[in-house]
Amino acid sequence: MSDHRTSDHRALVLDETRKYHLEVQNDGGFVPGVTEIWPSGAVLDAEDRVALVEAALDLRIAAGDRSRRFEARFARLLKRRKAHLTNSGSSANLLALTSLTSHVLGDRRLKPGDEVITVAAGFPTTVNPIVQNGLVPVFVDVELGTYNTTADRVAAAIGPRTRAIMIAHALGNPFEVAEVAQLAREHDLFLVEDNCDAVGSTYDGRLTGTFGDLTTVSFYPAHHLTMGEGGCVLTSDLKLARVVESLRDWGRDCWCEPGKNNTCFKRFDYQMGKLPHGYDHKYIFSHVGYNLKATDLQAALGLTQLDKLDDFCAARRRNWRRLREALDGVPHLLLPEATPRSDPSWFGFVITVDPGAPFSRAALVDFLEGRKIGTRRLFAGNLTRQPAYVDRPHRVVGELTNSDIVTEQTFWVGVYPGLTDEMIDYVAASVKEFVRRNG
Ligand SMILES: Cc1ncc(COP(=O)(O)O)c(C=O)c1O
Numbered sequence: 001m002s003d004h005r006t007s008d009h010r011a012l013v014l015d016e017t018r019k020y021h022l023e024v025q026n027d028g029g030f031v032p033g034v035t036e037i038w039p040s041g042a043v044l045d046a047e048d049r050v051a052l053v054e055a056a057l058d059l060r061i062a063a064g065d066r067s068r069r070f071e072a073r074f075a076r077l078l079k080r081r082k083a084h085l086t087n088s089g090s091s092a093n094l095l096a097l098t099s100l101t102s103h104v105l106g107d108r109r110l111k112p113g114d115e116v117i118t119v120a121a122g123f124p125t126t127v128n129p130i131v132q133n134g135l136v137p138v139f140v141d142v143e144l145g146t147y148n149t150t151a152d153r154v155a156a157a158i159g160p161r162t163r164a165i166m167i168a169h170a171l172g173n174p175f176e177v178a179e180v181a182q183l184a185r186e187h188d189l190f191l192v193e194d195n196c197d198a199v200g201s202t203y204d205g206r207l208t209g210t211f212g213d214l215t216t217v218s219f220y221p222a223h224h225l226t227m228g229e230g231g232c233v234l235t236s237d238l239k240l241a242r243v244v245e246s247l248r249d250w251g252r253d254c255w256c257e258p259g260k261n262n263t264c265f266k267r268f269d270y271q272m273g274k275l276p277h278g279y280d281h282k283y284i285f286s287h288v289g290y291n292l293k294a295t296d297l298q299a300a301l302g303l304t305q306l307d308k309l310d311d312f313c314a315a316r317r318r319n320w321r322r323l324r325e326a327l328d329g330v331p332h333l334l335l336p337e338a339t340p341r342s343d344p345s346w347f348g349f350v351i352t353v354d355p356g357a358p359f360s361r362a363a364l365v366d367f368l369e370g371r372k373i374g375t376r377r378l379f380a381g382n383l384t385r386q387p388a389y390v391d392r393p394h395r396v397v398g399e400l401t402n403s404d405i406v407t408e409q410t411f412w413v414g415v416y417p418g419l420t421d422e423m424i425d426y427v428a429a430s431v432k433e434f435v436r437r438n439g
Pocket of ligand 1: 230
Protein backbone atom coordinates (compact mmCIF):
# COMPACT_ATOMS: atom_id res chain seq x y z
CA MET A 1 0.00 0.00 0.00
CA SER A 2 1.40 3.44 -0.85
CA ASP A 3 2.09 6.09 1.78
CA HIS A 4 -0.95 8.39 2.01
CA ARG A 5 1.33 11.40 1.53
CA THR A 6 2.37 10.26 -1.93
CA SER A 7 -0.81 8.58 -3.04
CA ASP A 8 -2.20 9.37 -6.47
CA HIS A 9 -5.56 10.15 -4.95
CA ARG A 10 -4.03 12.75 -2.74
CA ALA A 11 -2.23 14.43 -5.63
CA LEU A 12 -5.45 14.39 -7.60
CA VAL A 13 -7.46 15.98 -4.79
CA LEU A 14 -4.89 18.76 -4.40
CA ASP A 15 -4.74 19.31 -8.14
CA GLU A 16 -8.51 19.50 -8.35
CA THR A 17 -8.46 21.92 -5.42
CA ARG A 18 -6.23 24.28 -7.40
CA LYS A 19 -8.59 24.04 -10.36
CA TYR A 20 -11.57 24.61 -8.11
CA HIS A 21 -9.88 27.68 -6.70
CA LEU A 22 -9.56 29.17 -10.17
CA GLU A 23 -13.17 28.30 -10.91
CA VAL A 24 -14.54 30.13 -7.86
CA GLN A 25 -12.24 33.15 -8.10
CA ASN A 26 -14.36 36.26 -8.29
CA ASP A 27 -13.43 37.82 -11.59
CA GLY A 28 -16.50 40.05 -11.88
CA GLY A 29 -14.24 43.12 -11.87
CA PHE A 30 -14.84 46.26 -9.89
CA VAL A 31 -18.15 48.06 -10.46
CA PRO A 32 -18.23 51.37 -8.54
CA GLY A 33 -21.16 51.57 -6.18
CA VAL A 34 -21.99 47.90 -6.70
CA THR A 35 -18.90 45.94 -5.69
CA GLU A 36 -18.44 45.89 -1.94
CA ILE A 37 -15.28 47.61 -0.76
CA TRP A 38 -14.77 45.83 2.52
CA PRO A 39 -12.84 47.60 5.28
CA SER A 40 -10.91 44.39 5.88
CA GLY A 41 -10.83 40.78 4.84
CA ALA A 42 -8.74 37.71 4.25
CA VAL A 43 -6.74 37.43 1.05
CA LEU A 44 -6.59 33.72 0.28
CA ASP A 45 -4.99 32.13 -2.76
CA ALA A 46 -4.88 28.64 -4.22
CA GLU A 47 -2.01 27.60 -1.93
CA ASP A 48 -4.01 28.58 1.15
CA ARG A 49 -6.92 26.47 -0.07
CA VAL A 50 -4.60 23.56 -0.85
CA ALA A 51 -2.93 23.81 2.56
CA LEU A 52 -6.29 23.53 4.30
CA VAL A 53 -7.34 20.56 2.19
CA GLU A 54 -3.99 18.89 2.76
CA ALA A 55 -4.30 19.29 6.52
CA ALA A 56 -7.82 17.90 6.30
CA LEU A 57 -6.60 14.91 4.26
CA ASP A 58 -4.03 14.25 6.97
CA LEU A 59 -6.84 14.53 9.54
CA ARG A 60 -4.72 17.03 11.47
CA ILE A 61 -7.64 18.03 13.61
CA ALA A 62 -5.77 19.00 16.78
CA ALA A 63 -2.54 20.93 17.38
CA GLY A 64 0.54 19.10 16.09
CA ASP A 65 3.44 19.46 13.67
CA ARG A 66 2.02 22.32 11.68
CA SER A 67 1.31 24.32 14.82
CA ARG A 68 4.85 23.80 16.07
CA ARG A 69 6.28 24.73 12.66
CA PHE A 70 4.19 27.88 12.56
CA GLU A 71 5.24 28.83 16.09
CA ALA A 72 8.92 28.37 15.26
CA ARG A 73 8.71 30.40 12.04
CA PHE A 74 6.63 33.16 13.57
CA ALA A 75 8.91 33.47 16.60
CA ARG A 76 11.91 33.82 14.27
CA LEU A 77 10.09 36.42 12.19
CA LEU A 78 9.17 38.51 15.23
CA LYS A 79 12.60 37.94 16.76
CA ARG A 80 11.19 36.38 19.94
CA ARG A 81 12.41 33.13 21.44
CA LYS A 82 8.97 31.60 21.85
CA ALA A 83 5.57 31.82 20.17
CA HIS A 84 2.45 30.06 21.39
CA LEU A 85 -0.51 29.69 19.07
CA THR A 86 -3.94 30.38 20.50
CA ASN A 87 -7.49 30.25 19.22
CA SER A 88 -7.81 34.05 18.96
CA GLY A 89 -6.06 37.36 19.56
CA SER A 90 -8.34 37.92 22.54
CA SER A 91 -7.20 34.61 24.02
CA ALA A 92 -3.62 35.70 23.39
CA ASN A 93 -4.29 38.90 25.35
CA LEU A 94 -5.91 36.91 28.16
CA LEU A 95 -2.93 34.55 28.34
CA ALA A 96 -0.32 37.30 28.15
CA LEU A 97 -1.77 39.32 30.99
CA THR A 98 -2.80 36.34 33.09
CA SER A 99 0.76 34.97 32.86
CA LEU A 100 1.87 38.06 34.80
CA THR A 101 -0.23 36.87 37.76
CA SER A 102 1.64 33.56 38.01
CA HIS A 103 3.24 32.45 41.28
CA VAL A 104 6.31 31.67 39.18
CA LEU A 105 7.08 35.41 39.15
CA GLY A 106 7.30 35.57 42.94
CA ASP A 107 7.00 39.10 44.32
CA ARG A 108 6.80 40.63 40.86
CA ARG A 109 3.51 38.91 40.07
CA LEU A 110 0.38 41.00 39.61
CA LYS A 111 -2.11 40.67 42.46
CA PRO A 112 -5.82 41.64 42.58
CA GLY A 113 -6.14 45.40 42.98
CA ASP A 114 -2.86 46.12 41.21
CA GLU A 115 -3.10 48.62 38.36
CA VAL A 116 -2.39 48.20 34.66
CA ILE A 117 -2.10 51.28 32.47
CA THR A 118 -3.99 51.08 29.21
CA VAL A 119 -5.71 53.27 26.64
CA ALA A 120 -9.32 54.42 26.81
CA ALA A 121 -10.08 54.26 23.08
CA GLY A 122 -9.50 50.87 21.51
CA PHE A 123 -10.50 47.24 21.30
CA PRO A 124 -12.17 45.77 24.41
CA THR A 125 -10.05 42.65 24.70
CA THR A 126 -6.90 44.67 25.19
CA VAL A 127 -8.50 45.75 28.47
CA ASN A 128 -10.71 42.79 29.42
CA PRO A 129 -7.91 40.57 30.79
CA ILE A 130 -7.08 43.34 33.26
CA VAL A 131 -10.65 43.29 34.59
CA GLN A 132 -10.94 39.49 34.35
CA ASN A 133 -7.88 39.10 36.60
CA GLY A 134 -9.28 41.41 39.28
CA LEU A 135 -6.77 44.12 38.35
CA VAL A 136 -7.62 47.78 37.86
CA PRO A 137 -7.34 49.40 34.42
CA VAL A 138 -5.93 52.90 34.46
CA PHE A 139 -7.12 54.70 31.35
CA VAL A 140 -5.21 57.39 29.52
CA ASP A 141 -6.30 59.42 26.53
CA VAL A 142 -5.09 59.14 22.93
CA GLU A 143 -3.86 61.71 20.42
CA LEU A 144 -6.03 62.54 17.46
CA GLY A 145 -4.29 61.71 14.19
CA THR A 146 -2.11 58.88 15.51
CA TYR A 147 -4.87 57.47 17.77
CA ASN A 148 -2.17 56.36 20.18
CA THR A 149 -1.36 57.54 23.63
CA THR A 150 2.02 59.08 24.43
CA ALA A 151 4.83 58.08 26.74
CA ASP A 152 4.17 61.31 28.71
CA ARG A 153 0.60 60.28 29.37
CA VAL A 154 1.71 56.83 30.47
CA ALA A 155 4.35 58.34 32.77
CA ALA A 156 1.73 60.60 34.38
CA ALA A 157 -0.46 57.58 35.08
CA ILE A 158 2.12 55.56 37.03
CA GLY A 159 1.05 55.27 40.65
CA PRO A 160 2.12 53.25 43.70
CA ARG A 161 0.06 50.19 42.65
CA THR A 162 0.97 50.26 38.96
CA ARG A 163 2.55 46.97 37.94
CA ALA A 164 2.10 46.74 34.16
CA ILE A 165 1.29 48.55 30.93
CA MET A 166 -0.82 46.91 28.23
CA ILE A 167 -1.40 48.93 25.07
CA ALA A 168 -2.28 48.18 21.45
CA HIS A 169 -0.57 49.73 18.45
CA ALA A 170 -3.62 51.58 17.14
CA LEU A 171 -4.78 50.26 13.76
CA GLY A 172 -1.21 49.39 12.84
CA ASN A 173 0.27 52.71 13.96
CA PRO A 174 2.97 52.13 16.60
CA PHE A 175 2.69 53.94 19.91
CA GLU A 176 5.90 55.41 21.34
CA VAL A 177 6.91 51.94 22.30
CA ALA A 178 10.64 52.50 22.86
CA GLU A 179 9.90 55.28 25.35
CA VAL A 180 7.15 53.29 27.04
CA ALA A 181 9.47 50.26 27.30
CA GLN A 182 12.08 52.54 28.89
CA LEU A 183 9.49 53.78 31.41
CA ALA A 184 8.55 50.20 32.17
CA ARG A 185 12.18 49.34 32.87
CA GLU A 186 12.68 52.41 35.09
CA HIS A 187 9.58 51.64 37.16
CA ASP A 188 9.91 47.85 37.16
CA LEU A 189 6.65 47.39 35.25
CA PHE A 190 5.77 44.66 32.77
CA LEU A 191 4.94 45.77 29.24
CA VAL A 192 2.48 43.85 27.07
CA GLU A 193 2.27 45.00 23.45
CA ASP A 194 -1.02 44.19 21.80
CA ASN A 195 0.36 43.82 18.28
CA CYS A 196 -2.87 42.34 16.90
CA ASP A 197 -3.29 45.10 14.32
CA ALA A 198 0.34 45.91 13.62
CA VAL A 199 2.35 42.91 12.43
CA GLY A 200 5.19 44.26 10.27
CA SER A 201 5.09 47.81 11.71
CA THR A 202 8.34 49.30 12.95
CA TYR A 203 9.31 51.95 15.49
CA ASP A 204 12.86 53.31 15.37
CA GLY A 205 13.49 50.70 12.68
CA ARG A 206 12.60 47.85 15.03
CA LEU A 207 9.52 45.63 14.68
CA THR A 208 6.65 46.33 17.02
CA GLY A 209 6.09 43.36 19.25
CA THR A 210 9.81 43.16 20.06
CA PHE A 211 9.86 45.83 22.79
CA GLY A 212 7.58 44.36 25.47
CA ASP A 213 7.87 41.42 27.83
CA LEU A 214 5.02 39.81 25.94
CA THR A 215 3.33 40.52 22.67
CA THR A 216 0.08 39.31 21.12
CA VAL A 217 -1.15 38.83 17.58
CA SER A 218 -4.55 38.05 16.04
CA PHE A 219 -5.14 35.92 12.97
CA TYR A 220 -8.80 36.78 12.50
CA PRO A 221 -9.49 37.51 8.78
CA ALA A 222 -9.30 41.28 9.26
CA HIS A 223 -5.66 41.05 10.33
CA HIS A 224 -2.35 41.01 8.49
CA LEU A 225 -2.25 37.19 8.42
CA THR A 226 -5.22 34.94 8.86
CA MET A 227 -6.02 31.48 10.12
CA GLY A 228 -9.78 32.10 10.18
CA GLU A 229 -9.66 32.38 13.94
CA GLY A 230 -6.37 32.37 15.78
CA GLY A 231 -3.80 34.29 17.72
CA CYS A 232 -0.36 34.07 19.22
CA VAL A 233 1.55 35.07 22.34
CA LEU A 234 5.25 35.77 21.88
CA THR A 235 7.99 36.35 24.40
CA SER A 236 11.73 35.97 24.79
CA ASP A 237 11.40 35.34 28.51
CA LEU A 238 11.51 31.55 28.86
CA LYS A 239 9.94 31.64 32.31
CA LEU A 240 6.95 33.60 30.98
CA ALA A 241 6.79 31.32 27.94
CA ARG A 242 6.33 28.29 30.15
CA VAL A 243 3.60 30.05 32.11
CA VAL A 244 1.81 31.04 28.89
CA GLU A 245 1.98 27.44 27.67
CA SER A 246 0.73 26.08 30.96
CA LEU A 247 -2.19 28.55 31.09
CA ARG A 248 -3.06 27.82 27.46
CA ASP A 249 -2.95 24.06 28.00
CA TRP A 250 -5.34 23.59 30.94
CA GLY A 251 -2.83 24.81 33.52
CA ARG A 252 -0.72 21.66 33.28
CA ASP A 253 2.83 21.62 34.58
CA CYS A 254 4.00 19.11 31.94
CA TRP A 255 5.29 20.46 28.64
CA CYS A 256 5.31 17.29 26.54
CA GLU A 257 3.71 17.61 23.12
CA PRO A 258 0.55 15.56 22.58
CA GLY A 259 1.62 12.00 21.81
CA LYS A 260 4.98 12.46 23.58
CA ASN A 261 5.83 11.30 27.08
CA ASN A 262 8.52 11.82 29.66
CA THR A 263 10.61 14.45 27.85
CA CYS A 264 11.71 15.60 31.34
CA PHE A 265 12.84 12.02 32.20
CA LYS A 266 11.07 12.22 35.55
CA ARG A 267 7.43 11.86 34.62
CA PHE A 268 6.73 9.66 37.65
CA ASP A 269 9.17 11.34 40.02
CA TYR A 270 7.59 14.70 40.93
CA GLN A 271 6.14 15.77 44.21
CA MET A 272 4.01 18.91 43.83
CA GLY A 273 1.24 20.46 45.88
CA LYS A 274 -0.29 17.90 48.21
CA LEU A 275 -0.17 15.13 45.62
CA PRO A 276 1.53 11.83 46.38
CA HIS A 277 5.10 11.52 45.12
CA GLY A 278 5.23 10.14 41.59
CA TYR A 279 1.81 11.39 40.52
CA ASP A 280 1.86 11.40 36.68
CA HIS A 281 3.37 14.77 35.65
CA LYS A 282 1.04 14.82 32.65
CA TYR A 283 -1.78 15.41 35.13
CA ILE A 284 -0.17 17.84 37.51
CA PHE A 285 -1.71 21.31 37.25
CA SER A 286 0.38 24.21 38.51
CA HIS A 287 -1.88 27.00 37.17
CA VAL A 288 -5.61 27.56 37.09
CA GLY A 289 -5.59 27.40 33.33
CA TYR A 290 -7.71 27.36 30.20
CA ASN A 291 -7.72 25.47 26.96
CA LEU A 292 -7.03 28.15 24.35
CA LYS A 293 -5.14 26.05 21.81
CA ALA A 294 -5.51 26.35 18.06
CA THR A 295 -5.57 23.43 15.62
CA ASP A 296 -3.27 22.25 12.84
CA LEU A 297 -5.94 23.21 10.30
CA GLN A 298 -5.48 26.81 11.45
CA ALA A 299 -1.70 26.49 11.50
CA ALA A 300 -1.71 25.02 7.97
CA LEU A 301 -3.35 28.19 6.73
CA GLY A 302 -1.04 30.32 8.84
CA LEU A 303 2.02 28.73 7.23
CA THR A 304 0.97 29.55 3.67
CA GLN A 305 -0.17 33.02 4.75
CA LEU A 306 3.23 33.64 6.30
CA ASP A 307 4.88 33.25 2.87
CA LYS A 308 2.93 36.31 1.73
CA LEU A 309 3.36 38.55 4.77
CA ASP A 310 5.86 40.93 3.17
CA ASP A 311 3.60 41.42 0.16
CA PHE A 312 0.58 41.92 2.39
CA CYS A 313 2.35 44.58 4.46
CA ALA A 314 3.64 46.33 1.33
CA ALA A 315 0.11 46.43 -0.11
CA ARG A 316 -1.29 47.87 3.12
CA ARG A 317 1.34 50.62 3.08
CA ARG A 318 0.74 51.33 -0.61
CA ASN A 319 -3.04 51.55 -0.23
CA TRP A 320 -2.78 53.78 2.81
CA ARG A 321 -0.32 56.12 1.07
CA ARG A 322 -2.50 56.34 -2.06
CA LEU A 323 -5.56 57.27 -0.01
CA ARG A 324 -3.60 59.68 2.16
CA GLU A 325 -2.21 61.53 -0.88
CA ALA A 326 -5.60 61.63 -2.60
CA LEU A 327 -7.33 63.08 0.47
CA ASP A 328 -4.62 65.51 1.50
CA GLY A 329 -6.03 68.99 2.02
CA VAL A 330 -9.71 67.97 2.04
CA PRO A 331 -11.35 70.39 4.48
CA HIS A 332 -13.15 69.40 7.69
CA LEU A 333 -11.37 66.05 7.95
CA LEU A 334 -8.51 65.12 10.21
CA LEU A 335 -6.41 62.62 8.29
CA PRO A 336 -4.26 59.95 9.96
CA GLU A 337 -0.57 60.47 10.72
CA ALA A 338 2.12 57.88 11.36
CA THR A 339 3.66 58.23 14.81
CA PRO A 340 7.02 60.00 14.39
CA ARG A 341 9.92 57.53 13.84
CA SER A 342 7.53 54.77 12.86
CA ASP A 343 6.73 52.91 9.66
CA PRO A 344 3.25 51.46 10.19
CA SER A 345 1.98 48.34 8.50
CA TRP A 346 -1.50 49.87 8.49
CA PHE A 347 -4.64 48.06 9.57
CA GLY A 348 -7.03 50.78 8.44
CA PHE A 349 -7.29 54.40 7.37
CA VAL A 350 -8.75 56.51 10.17
CA ILE A 351 -10.70 59.70 9.50
CA THR A 352 -12.01 62.10 12.14
CA VAL A 353 -14.65 64.60 11.09
CA ASP A 354 -13.88 68.01 12.65
CA PRO A 355 -16.34 68.60 15.49
CA GLY A 356 -17.11 71.99 13.84
CA ALA A 357 -17.65 70.56 10.34
CA PRO A 358 -20.84 71.52 8.47
CA PHE A 359 -21.69 67.82 8.14
CA SER A 360 -21.78 64.96 10.58
CA ARG A 361 -19.69 61.81 10.72
CA ALA A 362 -22.94 59.83 10.44
CA ALA A 363 -23.89 61.59 7.18
CA LEU A 364 -20.48 60.93 5.64
CA VAL A 365 -20.54 57.29 6.76
CA ASP A 366 -24.08 56.85 5.37
CA PHE A 367 -22.96 58.29 2.05
CA LEU A 368 -19.98 55.93 1.85
CA GLU A 369 -21.95 52.88 2.95
CA GLY A 370 -24.54 53.77 0.30
CA ARG A 371 -21.76 53.40 -2.22
CA LYS A 372 -20.80 50.00 -0.79
CA ILE A 373 -17.72 51.46 0.88
CA GLY A 374 -17.48 49.66 4.19
CA THR A 375 -16.68 51.67 7.31
CA ARG A 376 -15.87 50.71 10.87
CA ARG A 377 -15.64 52.55 14.18
CA LEU A 378 -12.38 52.85 16.03
CA PHE A 379 -13.60 49.76 17.84
CA ALA A 380 -15.25 50.54 21.17
CA GLY A 381 -14.48 54.28 21.20
CA ASN A 382 -14.08 55.50 24.78
CA LEU A 383 -14.35 52.21 26.64
CA THR A 384 -15.29 53.89 29.92
CA ARG A 385 -18.59 54.88 28.26
CA GLN A 386 -19.42 51.31 27.18
CA PRO A 387 -22.10 49.56 29.26
CA ALA A 388 -19.74 46.72 30.19
CA TYR A 389 -17.29 49.07 31.89
CA VAL A 390 -19.25 51.91 33.45
CA ASP A 391 -19.49 50.19 36.83
CA ARG A 392 -16.12 48.45 36.81
CA PRO A 393 -13.41 49.72 39.15
CA HIS A 394 -10.98 51.81 37.12
CA ARG A 395 -8.91 54.97 37.29
CA VAL A 396 -8.76 57.71 34.69
CA VAL A 397 -5.70 59.94 34.43
CA GLY A 398 -6.28 63.28 32.77
CA GLU A 399 -9.26 64.05 30.58
CA LEU A 400 -10.50 61.59 27.95
CA THR A 401 -11.42 64.43 25.59
CA ASN A 402 -9.86 62.88 22.50
CA SER A 403 -11.30 59.46 23.27
CA ASP A 404 -14.71 61.14 23.37
CA ILE A 405 -14.05 62.80 20.02
CA VAL A 406 -13.07 59.38 18.65
CA THR A 407 -16.36 57.98 19.97
CA GLU A 408 -18.36 60.66 18.23
CA GLN A 409 -16.43 61.76 15.16
CA THR A 410 -14.13 58.96 14.03
CA PHE A 411 -14.40 56.02 11.61
CA TRP A 412 -12.06 54.09 9.35
CA VAL A 413 -12.02 52.59 5.89
CA GLY A 414 -9.97 49.72 4.55
CA VAL A 415 -6.45 49.44 3.17
CA TYR A 416 -6.17 45.64 3.24
CA PRO A 417 -4.37 43.90 0.36
CA GLY A 418 -7.63 42.80 -1.29
CA LEU A 419 -8.32 46.39 -2.34
CA THR A 420 -7.20 47.55 -5.78
CA ASP A 421 -6.01 51.00 -6.87
CA GLU A 422 -9.38 51.47 -8.57
CA MET A 423 -11.18 50.81 -5.30
CA ILE A 424 -8.93 53.11 -3.31
CA ASP A 425 -9.42 55.86 -5.89
CA TYR A 426 -13.16 55.38 -5.70
CA VAL A 427 -13.09 55.70 -1.90
CA ALA A 428 -11.07 58.92 -2.17
CA ALA A 429 -13.32 60.35 -4.92
CA SER A 430 -16.42 59.52 -2.88
CA VAL A 431 -15.12 61.23 0.27
CA LYS A 432 -14.17 64.30 -1.77
CA GLU A 433 -17.52 64.39 -3.54
CA PHE A 434 -19.37 64.28 -0.23
CA VAL A 435 -17.28 67.05 1.29
CA ARG A 436 -17.60 69.21 -1.86
CA ARG A 437 -21.39 68.87 -1.79
CA ASN A 438 -21.75 69.40 1.97
CA GLY A 439 -18.74 71.47 2.95
C1 LIG B 1 -6.07 45.65 19.03
C2 LIG B 1 -6.81 44.35 19.04
N1 LIG B 1 -6.56 43.48 20.03
C3 LIG B 1 -7.18 42.29 20.07
C4 LIG B 1 -8.10 41.93 19.13
C5 LIG B 1 -8.80 40.61 19.25
O1 LIG B 1 -8.45 39.67 18.27
P1 LIG B 1 -9.41 38.45 17.96
O2 LIG B 1 -10.54 38.97 17.15
O3 LIG B 1 -8.57 37.48 17.22
O4 LIG B 1 -9.89 37.90 19.26
C6 LIG B 1 -8.41 42.81 18.09
C7 LIG B 1 -9.40 42.43 17.08
O5 LIG B 1 -9.57 43.03 16.04
C8 LIG B 1 -7.74 44.06 18.04
O6 LIG B 1 -8.00 44.95 17.08
